[in-house]
Amino acid sequence: MDVIANFFQKKGVKRIIIFSLIVLLLFSMRSMIDLILFTFIFTFLLDRLVEFMVKRIQINRKFLVILIYILIVGLLTFGALKYLPLITMQISQLVKQITGFYTQPHDNVLINYIKTIISNNQIASYLDNGFSFLLKSFTDISKTSIQVMIALILSLFFLLEKPRLKEFTIKFKNSKVAPFYNEIDYFSKKFTRTFGKVIEAQFIIAIINTILSVIALMILGFPQIIGLAILIFFLGLIPVAGVIISLIPLTLIAFTIGGFLKVVYIVLAIMIIHAIEAYILNPKLMSSKTDLPVFYTFVVLIFSQNFFGIWGLIIGIPVFVFLLDVLEVTNKKTTNSEAISKTLKRKR
Numbered sequence: 001m002d003v004i005a006n007f008f009q010k011k012g013v014k015r016i017i018i019f020s021l022i023v024l025l026l027f028s029m030r031s032m033i034d035l036i037l038f039t040f041i042f043t044f045l046l047d048r049l050v051e052f053m054v055k056r057i058q059i060n061r062k063f064l065v066i067l068i069y070i071l072i073v074g075l076l077t078f079g080a081l082k083y084l085p086l087i088t089m090q091i092s093q094l095v096k097q098i099t100g101f102y103t104q105p106h107d108n109v110l111i112n113y114i115k116t117i118i119s120n121n122q123i124a125s126y127l128d129n130g131f132s133f134l135l136k137s138f139t140d141i142s143k144t145s146i147q148v149m150i151a152l153i154l155s156l157f158f159l160l161e162k163p164r165l166k167e168f169t170i171k172f173k174n175s176k177v178a179p180f181y182n183e184i185d186y187f188s189k190k191f192t193r194t195f196g197k198v199i200e201a202q203f204i205i206a207i208i209n210t211i212l213s214v215i216a217l218m219i220l221g222f223p224q225i226i227g228l229a230i231l232i233f234f235l236g237l238i239p240v241a242g243v244i245i246s247l248i249p250l251t252l253i254a255f256t257i258g259g260f261l262k263v264v265y266i267v268l269a270i271m272i273i274h275a276i277e278a279y280i281l282n283p284k285l286m287s288s289k290t291d292l293p294v295f296y297t298f299v300v301l302i303f304s305q306n307f308f309g310i311w312g313l314i315i316g317i318p319v320f321v322f323l324l325d326v327l328e329v330t331n332k333k334t335t336n337s338e339a340i341s342k343t344l345k346r347k348r
Contacts, residue, residue: 018183019326037311038151043158044196045203050159065159069152076148187326194325198318205281206236209243209273216269220262222253238313240297243274292317 029036046068054061158165172181210233217225231249235242247270254262292300297317304316 014179015183015186018180019187022184022187033308033311035147035151037315038147039154040196041199042151043155044192045200046155047159047162048200062160065156069156072152190325191322194322195315195318198321199315201282202237202239202314202318205277206233206242208281209233209236209277212273212276213246213270216266216273217250220254220258220265220269222250222257228253238301239317240294241301241313243270243277246270292320296320 026033026036046065050061050065050068053059053064057064172178173185175181210229213232214225214229217228222228228250232246235246238245247267250266250270251263254266258265300316300320301313304312304319306312308315
């Protein structure tokens with residue numbers, strides 16, 4: 001019995017057990033996963049925005065939080081009333097246009113070859129899930145809007161009471177559930193430092209890519225710009241694969257409106273935007289821990305998409321990076337002095 005008790009008292013064993021319990025808890029709450037993810041993403045991104053502005057502007061934190069949320073709710077309401085019907089119509093037209101092109105027979109050998117590649121790979125399922133997600137989100141707007149509003153309210157209360165929440169939560173450190181608190185605190189810090197930072201970087205990169213892509217599409221005379229902008233933004237949240245996936249509908253539309261010459265132009269534009277992302281944005285926004293080989297990136301995306309659907313494409317890489325951080329897998333080479341200091345800290 002003493003051997004078993006000592007085994008379960010080991011820090012590593014306790015950590016694995018508590019982590020497994022957290023995973024089981026999240027799995028049991030999978031029906032609420034949309035609300036949980038919306039709440040975390042809003043809370044993390046808006047908290048980062050508030051902290052960024054507070055450091056640079058001498059303004060009361062609570063007043064700034066309330067002002068930001070008033071602006072967000074106002075913009076969402078204005079956008080829903082004025083642009084929602086137009087966005088829904090444009091996305092529906094895009095889906096019909098791409099589906100019509102894809103289902104019609106073509107005499108061109110190259111077009112038929114591309115269609116074969118799309119059909120024989122995961123790209124077809126990614127496109128299907130992506131379009132289904134967009135259509136479902138904008139047609140079933142009542143459910144989505146309720147989840148977004150609840151997530152915004154929860155994140156608002158969190159940001160307004162952040163100091164008080166920290167003060168209250170730390171009381172668990174000396175309570176009877178201290179072992180659970182310590183491990184949850186450990187995982188939450190790891191999760192925020194990896195998952196949160198990667199999501200933040202993905203959102204910034206997606207916004208910049210969308211702006212650059214919309215400018216290029218307007219110059220090239222593409223139709224349904226708003227619908228394409230939304231499509232590019234959501235696909236831009238998918239690391240690496242998003243650029244490739246977005247290129248497929250864009251080239252199909254380019255071919256229908258301008259032939260092969262327009263396809264060449266859009267491919268060159270996307271290549272330039274991808275080069276800006278790969279050589280400028282990624283090195284500045286992504287830490288070295290997210291510098292995954294392309295093979296690993298696609299494997300993670302395939303598995304996460306199969307298990308979690310469309311959310312898996314967005315959170316698959318951040319979750320994988322979080323697990324790498326927990327397992328202490330890093331690309332950074334540790335020097336002898338760093339290794340000695342880490343060893344001394346562990347001994348203490």
